[in-house]
Amino acid sequence: xxxxxxxxxxxxxxxxxxxxxxxxxxxxxxxxxxxxxxxxxxxxxxxxxxxxxxxxxxxxxxxxxxxxxxxxxxxxxxxxxxxxxxxxxxxxxxxxxxxxxxxxxxxxxxxxxxxxxxxxxxxxxxxxxxxxxxxxxxxxxxxxxxxxxxxxxxxxxxxxxxxxxxxxxxxxxxxxxxxxxxxxxxxxxxxxxxxxxxxxxxxxxxxxxxxxxxxxxxxxx
Amino acid sequence: xxxxxxxxxxxxxxxxxxxxxxxxxxxxxxxxxxxxxxxxxxxxxxxxxxxxxxxxxxxxxxxxxxxxxxxxxxxxxxxxxxxxxxxxxxxxxxxxxxxxxxxxxxxxxxxxxxxxxxxxxxxxxxxxxxxxxxxxxxxxxxxxxxxxxxxxxxxxxxxxxxxxxxxxxxxxxxxxxxxxxxxxxxxxxxxxxxxxxxxxxxxxxxxxxxxxxxxxxxxxx
Numbered sequence: 001x002x003x004x005x006x007x008x009x010x011x012x013x014x015x016x017x018x019x020x021x022x023x024x025x026x027x028x029x030x031x032x033x034x035x036x037x038x039x040x041x042x043x044x045x046x047x048x049x050x051x052x053x054x055x056x057x058x059x060x061x062x063x064x065x066x067x068x069x070x071x072x073x074x075x076x077x078x079x080x081x082x083x084x085x086x087x088x089x090x091x092x093x094x095x096x097x098x099x100x101x102x103x104x105x106x107x108x109x110x111x112x113x114x115x116x117x118x119x120x121x122x123x124x125x126x127x128x129x130x131x132x133x134x135x136x137x138x139x140x141x142x143x144x145x146x147x148x149x150x151x152x153x154x155x156x157x158x159x160x161x162x163x164x165x166x167x168x169x170x171x172x173x174x175x176x177x178x179x180x181x182x183x184x185x186x187x188x189x190x191x192x193x194x195x196x197x198x199x200x201x202x203x204x205x206x207x208x209x210x211x212x213x214x215x216x217x218x219x220x221x
Numbered sequence: 222x223x224x225x226x227x228x229x230x231x232x233x234x235x236x237x238x239x240x241x242x243x244x245x246x247x248x249x250x251x252x253x254x255x256x257x258x259x260x261x262x263x264x265x266x267x268x269x270x271x272x273x274x275x276x277x278x279x280x281x282x283x284x285x286x287x288x289x290x291x292x293x294x295x296x297x298x299x300x301x302x303x304x305x306x307x308x309x310x311x312x313x314x315x316x317x318x319x320x321x322x323x324x325x326x327x328x329x330x331x332x333x334x335x336x337x338x339x340x341x342x343x344x345x346x347x348x349x350x351x352x353x354x355x356x357x358x359x360x361x362x363x364x365x366x367x368x369x370x371x372x373x374x375x376x377x378x379x380x381x382x383x384x385x386x387x388x389x390x391x392x393x394x395x396x397x398x399x400x401x402x403x404x405x406x407x408x409x410x411x412x413x414x415x416x417x418x419x420x421x422x423x424x425x426x427x428x429x430x431x432x433x434x435x436x437x438x439x440x441x442x
Binding site: 108110111114156157160185186188191194195201202203209210218219220221 | 415434
């Protein structure tokens with residue numbers, strides 16, 4: 001499987017790239033708005049994996065070049081860049097599955113709060129922005145980026161998947177399950193995304209109010 | 222500690238009563254709109270505990286009588302009965318902490334969805350309905366009633382607490398922590414309740430889409 005991680009220079013993109021590089025044999029390409037920056041980060045990830053004895057090649061390219069020929073395209077960009085990012089790669093998404101991990105949050109004096117776009121969720125926004133024949137799957141919403149990118153950290157957590165195309169969801173579940181310690185769980189259609197995305201600000205609030213907890217994930221038991 | 226469980230004849234009330242009866246020495250009183258029904262259910266719970274070798278007395282009374290002299294009053298009623306229930310006991314809440322476990326949900330073709338009242342959350346609705354000097358704590362929102370009421374079932378899950386009065390929140394955290402396998406976690410103020418309450422419909426959706434999962438709870442790791 002060839003996976004393009006758009007915004008793969010950001011913190012969630014870094015974590016996914018390192019975990020897939022470490023735990024799987026998937027071909028990885030890091031996308032960014034600037035090809036040079038993508039290649040520099042891809043080299044950093046290769047160096048990190050090499051330091052652990054893994055000789056892995058990770059490509060770097062402009063987002064649209066990264067998306068071309070990828071089987072799965074992960075839009076690992078902030079919610080406010082999501083529509084622009086999808087528009088920029090739309091012509092390259094033939095036969096690809098688009099994955100949306102972004103969440104909209106706002107912070108006030110009380111803590112972090114879920115702040116969905118008018119589409120209802122960020123995942124639904126991605127589905128609206130994607131070409132009609134490109135299946136969209138929401139996944140990886142509630143992962144603490146620092147913990148994901150730290151290959152010494154055990155995960156032991158779940159990721160919830162939503163999507164309206166069962167085959168696409170199954171493809172992404174396999175990718176997620178390839179990461180050691182990450183259990184993919186089906187949460188139904190994209191209409192069920194808001195309650196999943198809302199967990200991310202909650203994880204930050206819980207970590208802020210409980211001394212020994214940080215970089216939290218969630219597990220359904 | 223004397224705990225009144227209003228709506229204690231319902232399924233979450235039953236679970237809390239049985240767990241506190243089994244795991245702690247707190248005085249318990251079941252409240253209902255009808256005293257006879259409360260007493261009948263209290264007797265059922267006593268019988269269940271007796272079958273496990275525990276000689277526990279559980280009282281039953283009309284909601285307002287149950288609330289009188291209680292240190293903690295749990296409004297274990299559906300969200301649409303919450304305001305009426307609090308109004309009916311408001312004069313009896315002197316020096317009590319009011320606990321709100323209710324969640325507003327709706328179901329459509331896609332699954333269950335969080336449906337908060339205009340107050341922002343059901344916990345905030347409870348705070349609005351309570352007399353001004355009565356501290357309100359949101360807790361026990363994401364517990365599967367059947368699993369809670371089955372004393373043979375291990376919990377191993379968390380409950381998130383929100384409240385604007387630290388002492389009241391601490392009191393409820395102690396009560397929650399008295400239940401074996403239930404870990405109380407502070408999630409900040411009542412403004413942070415929506416994302417917690419939203420987990421409950423999500424738990425139902427996840428259970429519906431994953432064959433081996435049911436009666437789910439959540440754990441933050």
